Amino acid sequence: MLEILRDNWLLFLIGQYPYGPIGGLVMTLFMAIASLALCFPFAVGLALARLSPYRWLRLPATALVYVVRGLPLIMFIFWAYFLSPLVVGRPIGGVETLIITLVVYEAAYLSEVIRAGIEGLPKGQVQAATALGLGYWPTTLSIVLPQALHNMLPSMVSQFVSTIKETSLGYVISAHEVTFAAAQVNNLLLTQPFEVYGLLALTYFTLCFTLTSCARILEWRLTRARRQAGATRINVANIGVAVRRSEFS
Amino acid sequence: MIHLFDAGGVLEGRYLDWFAVGIGTTLALTAAAWCIALTVGILLTLIRMLPARPCAWLVGAYVEYHRNVPLLVQIFLWYFGVPSLLPRPARQWLNTHDGQFLLAATALGLAAAAYVAEDIRSGIRSIPKGQYQAALSLGFGYLGAMRNVVLPQALRHAIPPLINQTLLLFKNTSLAMAIGVGELTYRARAVESETFQTFDAFAVATVIYLAVSLGIMLLGAACARRLQVRAR
Numbered sequence: 001m002l003e004i005l006r007d008n009w010l011l012f013l014i015g016q017y018p019y020g021p022i023g024g025l026v027m028t029l030f031m032a033i034a035s036l037a038l039c040f041p042f043a044v045g046l047a048l049a050r051l052s053p054y055r056w057l058r059l060p061a062t063a064l065v066y067v068v069r070g071l072p073l074i075m076f077i078f079w080a081y082f083l084s085p086l087v088v089g090r091p092i093g094g095v096e097t098l099i100i101t102l103v104v105y106e107a108a109y110l111s112e113v114i115r116a117g118i119e120g121l122p123k124g125q126v127q128a129a130t131a132l133g134l135g136y137w138p139t140t141l142s143i144v145l146p147q148a149l150h151n152m153l154p155s156m157v158s159q160f161v162s163t164i165k166e167t168s169l170g171y172v173i174s175a176h177e178v179t180f181a182a183a184q185v186n187n188l189l190l191t192q193p194f195e196v197y198g199l200l201a202l203t204y205f206t207l208c209f210t211l212t213s214c215a216r217i218l219e220w221r222l223t224r225a226r227r228q229a230g231a232t233r234i235n236v237a238n239i240g241v242a243v244r245r246s247e248f249s
Numbered sequence: 250m251i252h253l254f255d256a257g258g259v260l261e262g263r264y265l266d267w268f269a270v271g272i273g274t275t276l277a278l279t280a281a282a283w284c285i286a287l288t289v290g291i292l293l294t295l296i297r298m299l300p301a302r303p304c305a306w307l308v309g310a311y312v313e314y315h316r317n318v319p320l321l322v323q324i325f326l327w328y329f330g331v332p333s334l335l336p337r338p339a340r341q342w343l344n345t346h347d348g349q350f351l352l353a354a355t356a357l358g359l360a361a362a363a364y365v366a367e368d369i370r371s372g373i374r375s376i377p378k379g380q381y382q383a384a385l386s387l388g389f390g391y392l393g394a395m396r397n398v399v400l401p402q403a404l405r406h407a408i409p410p411l412i413n414q415t416l417l418l419f420k421n422t423s424l425a426m427a428i429g430v431g432e433l434t435y436r437a438r439a440v441e442s443e444t445f446q447t448f449d450a451f452a453v454a455t456v457i458y459l460a461v462s463l464g465i466m467l468l469g470a471a472c473a474r475r476l477q478v479r480a481r
Contacts, residue, residue, distance in 0.1 A: 212313075
C-alpha cells in the first residue's frame with residue numbers, strides 16, 4: 001500500500017498536471033469550493049423565495065427544491081452533460097459540467113438549510129425590526145441573514161463535506177478528480193484494486209472526517225455561546241433536521 | 250438542435266423492454282439494499298447499547314466511515330477491491346451469480362445501515378428515561394419495558410426518517426450504473442447510445458425517478474402526520 005502511495009502520490013494529488021489537465025485531490029477541492037461559492041447566492045434567493053408571502057415566488061421555488069430532491073445526482077450530471085453544450089454553443093469539459101450540476105443541485109439543498117436557519121430565528125427579531133421602521137430588504141440583509149448564517153456555519157461545513165463527496169461522481173463523465181485519478185492508477189497496476197481504492201477511501205475519509213469534526217466543534221461552541229449569552233432560544237432542532245437533509249451519502 | 254419531445258421513439262419495442270428491466274432492477278436493488286440496511290442497522294443499534302465501551306466505539310467508527318467516504322468509492326471498493334481478497338471459488342461464484350448486483354446491493358445496504366442505525370438511536374434517545382423507569386416500577390423487566398413501552402414510541406419517531414432513508418437509497422441505486430448494473434440510469438444511457446434520442450431517453454428515466462421519489466415523499470409526509478403525537 002505504501003509502495004502504491006510512493007509511486008503515485010503526485011497523480012493522486014494533482015493528476016497528470018504538467019503533462020495533462022490538472023486533476024486529483026486539488027481538482028476535487030477546487031470543484032467543491034467553486035460550486036459551493038457559486039451556488040450560495042442562488043441558495044439564499046431560493047430560501048427567501050420559499051419563505052416569501054407571494055405565491056408566484058413560493059411555488060416555483062418549492063417545485064424546484066422538490067424536483068432536485070426527487071432525482072439522483074447522476075441524472076442531473078447527464079442532463080448538464082448533454083444540455084450545457086447546446087446552451088453555451090461549444091463543447092464543455094467534464095469539470096465545468098460537474099460544477100454547473102453541483103451549483104444547481106447544491107443550491108436546492110443549501111436553500112433548505114438556510115430556510116431552516118431563518119425559520120429558527122425568534123419571531124421577535126423581525127417584529128422588532130419592523131417596529132423600528134425597517135423595510136423587507138434592510139430587515140433581511142442586516143437583521144435576519146447575518147444571524148441565520150452565523151447559526152448555520154456548522155451546517156455549511158457539512159454541506160461542504162457533501163459537496164466534496166458528490167464531486168466523486170465526476171468519474172462518470174471523466175472529470176479529472178481524485179476518484180478518476182485512482183481509477184487510472186488502478187488501470188496501471190491492475191493487480192491491487194483493494195489497496196488502490198482503500199487508499200482513495202482513506203483520502204476522502206481523512207479530508208471529510210476532519211471537516212465533519214470541525215463542524216461538530218463549531219456547533220458545540222455556538223450552542224455554548226448561546227447558552228452563556230442567555231439569548232432567546234434558537235430552534236436548534238430545526239437546523240439539525242436541515243443538516244440531516246444534506247443527504248447524499 | 251433540440252427537437253420536440255417524442256417519447257414514442259424510445260418507448261416501443263425492445264427499448265420499452267430495456268426500460269422495464271431497468272425499473273425492475275432499480276426496485277430490486279432498492280429492496281435488497283433496504284433489507285441489508287435495516288438488518289445491519291438494528292444490529293448496530295443493539296451492539297451500541299451493549300454496556301462495553303469498545304462496542305460503542307466500533308459502531309461509531311462504522312458510522313463515520315460510511316458517512317465520510319463517497320458512496321461511489323464504497324461501491325468501487327466492494328466491486329473491484331473485495332473480490333480480489335476472496336478465494337478463487339468465491340470469485341467464480343460471484344461471476345456466475347450477477348456479482349455486480351450483489352456487491353452493489355451490499356455496498357448500498359451497508360452504507361445506508363450507518364444512517365439507519367443513527368435514525369433508530371435518535372428515536373430511542375427521544376424517549377425520556379422516565380418512561381423506562383416507570384415501566385420498571387410497574388413490574389416490567391428490561392425486555393418487557395423495551396418491547397411494550399420504549400420501542401413503540403421510539404419507532405414512531407424513527408419511521409419518518411427511515412422513509413427518508415428509503416428515498417435516498419432509491420436515488421443512490423443510480424450509482425450502481427458505474428459498475429455496470431443494468432438499472433434505470435444504465436438502461437437510459439443504453440437507449441440513448443442506440444437511438445441518439447438523448448433527451449427522450451433521459452426524460453423517460455427522469456420522469457420515472459421523479460414519480461417514485463414523489464410517491465415516497467408523500468408516503469413519508471402522510472406517515473409523519475399520522476404518527477405525530479398531539480401535545481396535550
